[in-house]
Amino acid sequence: MRRRVRWWSCAGLLLLMAAAGLLFPGLTASQDNEQTVSDIRIEITEQRGDETPWAELARDLIFLQPGEPFSLRKLQDSIEALKVSNLFREIEIPDPDWDQPAITLTFRLTPYPRIKNILIEDSFPLLEREVLNVMTLYTGDAFNEKKLEEQKQYIRQLYQKEGYIDPAVSLTAETDPADGNVILHVDVDKGPYYSVKSIRLEGNDAFAAARIKPRLETWQASVLPGEMSRLNQDDIDEDIETLLEYYRGKEFAEVEISADVEKDPENRSAVVVFTVGEGPRYDLELVGNEEFWRFTLKRKMVLFKEGNRNGLGLRKSIRNIENLYQEEGYLDVAVETEEEMDAEGDVPVKHLRLVIKEGPRSLVKSVAVSGNRAFDEEKIREQMLTAPPGLIRDGEFVPETLENDVQAIKTLYLQRGYRETEVNTSVEPVPPSPEDERRKVAVAVEIAEGPQTLVSSVRFEGLTVLTEEEAAETAALEPGEPFRPFMVQSDEEVLASRISERGYPYVKVAGNVELREDGTEAAVTYRIDEGKYVEMGETYITGDFRTKRRVFLQEMEIEEGEPFSLREMLESQRNIRDINAIDSVQFKTIGLKEQADEVTLLVNVEEKKPYFFELGIGYDTWRHLYANTRIGDRNVFGLNKEVWAGLEVSQIGYRAELGLIDPRFLTTEIGASATLFAEEIEEFNQDFGIRSYGASVGFYRSLLRNLDANLNFRYEFREQYRTDDSPIPPDEAEKYDPRSILVTTPSLIYDSTDSPVRPTEGIYSAFSVGISTGLQNSLDNFFKYRLEARYYYTPIERLTFALRGRYGFIDPFSSESNIPEDQLFYLGGTSDVRGFEENRLRFDASGDSVGGRTAILGSLEARYDLGLDFELATFYDIGTIRDPLTDAGSDDFRSTVGLGLRYLTPIGPVGLLYGWKLDPMDGESSGELHFSIGYTF
Numbered sequence: 001m002r003r004r005v006r007w008w009s010c011a012g013l014l015l016l017m018a019a020a021g022l023l024f025p026g027l028t029a030s031q032d033n034e035q036t037v038s039d040i041r042i043e044i045t046e047q048r049g050d051e052t053p054w055a056e057l058a059r060d061l062i063f064l065q066p067g068e069p070f071s072l073r074k075l076q077d078s079i080e081a082l083k084v085s086n087l088f089r090e091i092e093i094p095d096p097d098w099d100q101p102a103i104t105l106t107f108r109l110t111p112y113p114r115i116k117n118i119l120i121e122d123s124f125p126l127l128e129r130e131v132l133n134v135m136t137l138y139t140g141d142a143f144n145e146k147k148l149e150e151q152k153q154y155i156r157q158l159y160q161k162e163g164y165i166d167p168a169v170s171l172t173a174e175t176d177p178a179d180g181n182v183i184l185h186v187d188v189d190k191g192p193y194y195s196v197k198s199i200r201l202e203g204n205d206a207f208a209a210a211r212i213k214p215r216l217e218t219w220q221a222s223v224l225p226g227e228m229s230r231l232n233q234d235d236i237d238e239d240i241e242t243l244l245e246y247y248r249g250k251e252f253a254e255v256e257i258s259a260d261v262e263k264d265p266e267n268r269s270a271v272v273v274f275t276v277g278e279g280p281r282y283d284l285e286l287v288g289n290e291e292f293w294r295f296t297l298k299r300k301m302v303l304f305k306e307g308n309r310n311g312l313g314l315r316k317s318i319r320n321i322e323n324l325y326q327e328e329g330y331l332d333v334a335v336e337t338e339e340e341m342d343a344e345g346d347v348p349v350k351h352l353r354l355v356i357k358e359g360p361r362s363l364v365k366s367v368a369v370s371g372n373r374a375f376d377e378e379k380i381r382e383q384m385l386t387a388p389p390g391l392i393r394d395g396e397f398v399p400e401t402l403e404n405d406v407q408a409i410k411t412l413y414l415q416r417g418y419r420e421t422e423v424n425t426s427v428e429p430v431p432p433s434p435e436d437e438r439r440k441v442a443v444a445v446e447i448a449e450g451p452q453t454l455v456s457s458v459r460f461e462g463l464t465v466l467t468e469e470e471a472a473e474t475a476a477l478e479p480g481e482p483f484r485p486f487m488v489q490s491d492e493e494v495l496a497s498r499i500s501e502r503g504y505p506y507v508k509v510a511g512n513v514e515l516r517e518d519g520t521e522a523a524v525t526y527r528i529d530e531g532k533y534v535e536m537g538e539t540y541i542t543g544d545f546r547t548k549r550r551v552f553l554q555e556m557e558i559e560e561g562e563p564f565s566l567r568e569m570l571e572s573q574r575n576i577r578d579i580n581a582i583d584s585v586q587f588k589t590i591g592l593k594e595q596a597d598e599v600t601l602l603v604n605v606e607e608k609k610p611y612f613f614e615l616g617i618g619y620d621t622w623r624h625l626y627a628n629t630r631i632g633d634r635n636v637f638g639l640n641k642e643v644w645a646g647l648e649v650s651q652i653g654y655r656a657e658l659g660l661i662d663p664r665f666l667t668t669e670i671g672a673s674a675t676l677f678a679e680e681i682e683e684f685n686q687d688f689g690i691r692s693y694g695a696s697v698g699f700y701r702s703l704l705r706n707l708d709a710n711l712n713f714r715y716e717f718r719e720q721y722r723t724d725d726s727p728i729p730p731d732e733a734e735k736y737d738p739r740s741i742l743v744t745t746p747s748l749i750y751d752s753t754d755s756p757v758r759p760t761e762g763i764y765s766a767f768s769v770g771i772s773t774g775l776q777n778s779l780d781n782f783f784k785y786r787l788e789a790r791y792y793y794t795p796i797e798r799l800t801f802a803l804r805g806r807y808g809f810i811d812p813f814s815s816e817s818n819i820p821e822d823q824l825f826y827l828g829g830t831s832d833v834r835g836f837e838e839n840r841l842r843f844d845a846s847g848d849s850v851g852g853r854t855a856i857l858g859s860l861e862a863r864y865d866l867g868l869d870f871e872l873a874t875f876y877d878i879g880t881i882r883d884p885l886t887d888a889g890s891d892d893f894r895s896t897v898g899l900g901l902r903y904l905t906p907i908g909p910v911g912l913l914y915g916w917k918l919d920p921m922d923g924e925s926s927g928e929l930h931f932s933i934g935y936t937f
Contacts, residue, residue: 034101035101035102036067036102037104040064041105041106042055043107044110045090048178049179054111057540060600063594081590087602089112089142092109113142113182114141114181115182115183115184116176116181117184118184122189125162130158134155135151136151137184140543140606143173143182152170162193162232163230163233164230166192167189167190169188170185170188172187194231195229195269196230196231196270199222200274201213202274203275203276206250207250212246214868218232236261239259240258243255248304250281251281251284252281253314254307254308255276255277255307257274257276258277259272259275260272260275280350281350284354290358291358291361297324322334325358326398327396327398329361329363329395333357333358333359336355338351340353361396362396362441363396363441364386364388366388366442367386368442368444369447370445371448374449383405383412384408384445385405386402409445416452416482417453417481418451418453419519420450420451421449421450424445425446426443427441428441451518453483453515455477455478460525460526460528465499466495471526474494477524492510492511495528501563504533505534507528507529509526512526532597534563534599535560535561535562535597536601538601539552540602542602543605543606544605544607546581546607546610546635547579547581555572555576555579569599580635581634581635581640583607583608585604585606588601610636612630612631612633614631615629618933621829621838621928622831625651628647628648629647629648630645641660641661641662641663642661643660643661645657645659653689657677665699670700671701672697672699673696674695674697675695683838683839685847686826688722688822690718693716695714697712699711699712706750710747713745714742716743717738717740718740718741720821721736722736735779735818739776739777739820740775741772742773743772744771745768746768746769750764751764753790754792757907759802760800762792767786769783769784769785772784772823778813781812781817782813784808785807785809789804790802801861804860805859806832806856809855821885825853826841827839827842828840828841833895834898835916835917836917836928841879841894843889845888851884851885854880856880856893858878860876861876861937872900873902875896876897877896880892880893894919895917895918895919896927897916898914898915899914909935910933911930911932912931913931913932
């Protein structure tokens with residue numbers, strides 16, 4: 001390949017020769033503007049396909065224009081912009097004829113080929129995404145052959161960390177003859193690995209190895225077969241943290257853990273040796289604490305969480321305790337330590353005694369305010385937290401709080417134009433009375449207000465983009481209003497922002513204030529340098545091998561030729577990041593730094609793998625054995641739309657679906673989905689089944705940060721049939737005729753929970769109204785209301801409380817309507833009232849489940865993290881089914897309590913729970929066992 005002058009060589013040579021005056025006279029600094037640029041030629045080399053887009057892009061990155069004076073600075077900026085774009089592998093600028101008054105500049109550019117795809121072979125046991133994450137090349141990136149070797153090293157190190165001894169990585173680049181872009185092939189030959197033969201604990205005098213080992217990932221690997229026994233450095237690091245947490249939890253605050261690996265290359269096995277420096281066990285005693293419970297003080301101590309290396313944890317704990325007391329008015333509090341070493345067998349014990357000398361509590365007896373004329377005393381007191389005892393405060397005196405009060409009072413005056421206000425305080429002890437011997441103080445606040453400054457005038461100089469009226473509306477300072485110095489800077493920023501949005505991003509606004517000698521008036525002048533007008537240029541996309549260009553342009557809030565707006569530019573970037581078909585995106589804005597007349601946006605995207613296939617099998621007490629699969633395309637036809645097909649088969653029936661999702665319906669912020677479905681379900685403990693076919697269309701949009709709105713339309717052809725051999729009663733024959741139903745369901749969902757998989761904090765609530773209309777009869781004419789609320793609270797580490805309430809009500813259009821059984825509410829089972837069989841909270845004399853038009857449910861669950869990814873759950877469930885079609889069963893609330901164990905996985909918990917009925921009826925079991933995947937709430 002012919003060598004070309006690199007960008008740095010060219011630019012450096014030009015600058016050096018210009019500075020030295022050795023180049024032709026037309027390039028010297030003194031004559032920089034004597035020559036003009038007659039033409040700029042773009043030559044694209046080694047590019048397959050149409051060269052025009054590359055030439056247009058390059059032209060937008062070059063700041064020199066034909067007919068303009070030649071500028072060495074603009075030439076340098078152009079070369080820098082071409083380099084920063086990361087689009088061109090080679091940049092060559094042949095020397096023009098400097099003897100001519102008009103010169104022609106030629107840019108010979110060789111584009112980088114792009115990485116079209118990265119195919120990874122034999123990545124198991126790692127996921128493909130794990131391998132891609134360690135690489136610095138990605139789909140859509142510029143292909144640089146020099147980076148291939150370092151990619152191999154990254155991947156090798158990843159597999160070595162996973163326990164493979166000497167993995168071999170092959171990385172080859174295949175050029176696509178159609179467009180010249182590159183497909184990277186990554187082939188991993190993992191080779192042999194070290195197996196964890198055993199682990200050994202040394203120095204663990206306090207706890208037997210059998211008690212500790214099951215907590216360690218490396219021990220679990222040592223008892224597993226095949227590749228699951230691989231030695232993994234991440235597991236070792238995690239085990240060190242596990243041991244530290246365990247020992248500190250047992251009050252070994254000075255524990256230190258290290259790990260060594262003894263490898264046997266011949267047998268490819270390893271022994272992991274954990275060395276435990278236990279240190280003494282702390283026997284902690286707190287004395288003298290009358291104000292706070294021991295529990296409260298222990299929460300402020302960090303030595304059993306962070307350790308006590310070199311006494312740091314103890315000092316930090318003492319400081320936290322002292323701060324807690326001082327915030328409550330115990331100004332003289334002191335915490336002293338007494339230590340004594342002892343032993344329990346082979347384990348040394350440090351008896352640590354924290355002696356808390358609380359001292360007297362300082363309370364505020366009175367607060368006197370003087371010198372205030374602009375504000376009454378009540379207004380001053382509203383700014384203060386220092387106050388005598390009241391309904392919600394004990395009246396504690398804290399010097400830091402009084403200092404903050406002073407600043408709050410000054411701020412109040414400053415907001416009204418009093419720039420020179422001084423606030424002085426004095427604190428005098430009050431002699432105790434025979435009835436009350438507590439320490440009390442009298443606080444005096446003396447205010448020297450000084451003159452009030454009003455704005456006499458507001459002027460704007462250099463303003464052309466906005467009218468005087470628009471600028472005055474934008475500025476917060478107005479004539480006759482109190483002068484607030486801090487508002488000058490705020491007005492500078494607001495004015496600059498508004499002018500910038502009109503296409504003047506280089507605007508500068510400086511406020512100047514002239515004060516009258518007596519300080520009572522301020523004349524404010526804003527001097528404005530608008531800078532040059534800037535337009536939005538072209539937006540160029542790279543890496544979009546599948547996604548259509550118009551998908552990106554639809555997300556742009558600003559179009560080519562419009563006044564450049566930084567706010568709209570940032571909104572456009574946020575919109576592009578949210579495109580469902582895109583995995584990651586990088587933006588480069590060319591022209592702002594150079595203060596050019598036009599800004600070009602370069603967008604380099606990494607597309608998601610479009611095709612997906614999912615398969616799952618499992619068991620729960622609602623469906624029993626089940627299997628489901630889903631296949632689809634996340635970016636069908638490159639339009640950022642998802643199409644998918646799914647099937648689930650279980651012991652209660654099947655459901656098949658075909659769906660389409662459009663996250664930008666008609667280019668709006670509203671998402672839409674459409675689904676075709678076929679279903680046949682025979683739920684447990686019901687004497688009927690449902691066979692249905694239909695279609696649904698839904699629309700959804702985010703209204704606020706945690707609030708979403710949905711609107712769903714569903715057409716369903718439904719048939720109810722008997723699952724036993726009993727004849728259909730004549731008065732129910734109509735219910736078993738095929739029915740066509742149209743349902744419209746608006747809903748609101750509020751979700752502030754911290755995790756969709758394992759929530760520990762926050763609120764979830766949902767409300768929906770299903771408006772059902774029977775197209776051929778009146779059976780399905782009703783409103784179906786659903787309301788559910790959940791609350792999650794974690795008062796202490798490891799313990800989470802989950803609370804749920806649910807209400808459902810069916811309101812027929814007519815009081816004479818007879819709601820079909822398959823539309824009623826049912827309770828009982830894994831997802832609601834545990835301890836009952838599925839759908840059998842209410843049942844008739846023959847044992848068949850009974851549904852009703854009203855359902856009420858409540859649940860309280862305590863979840864405690866046991867460690868080792870296990871969670872203990874205790875729960876209380878209560879519910880009732882009311883307004884049934886017959887009088888069978890009872891309207892009474894029925895309740896259960898239960899206990900369960902869950903194993904926590906990255907995709908959710910797997911749980912086994914048992915619920916006991918608190919009021920079992922004759923013939924009922926005492927409880928039920930439930931198995932589930934994921935939380936039911």
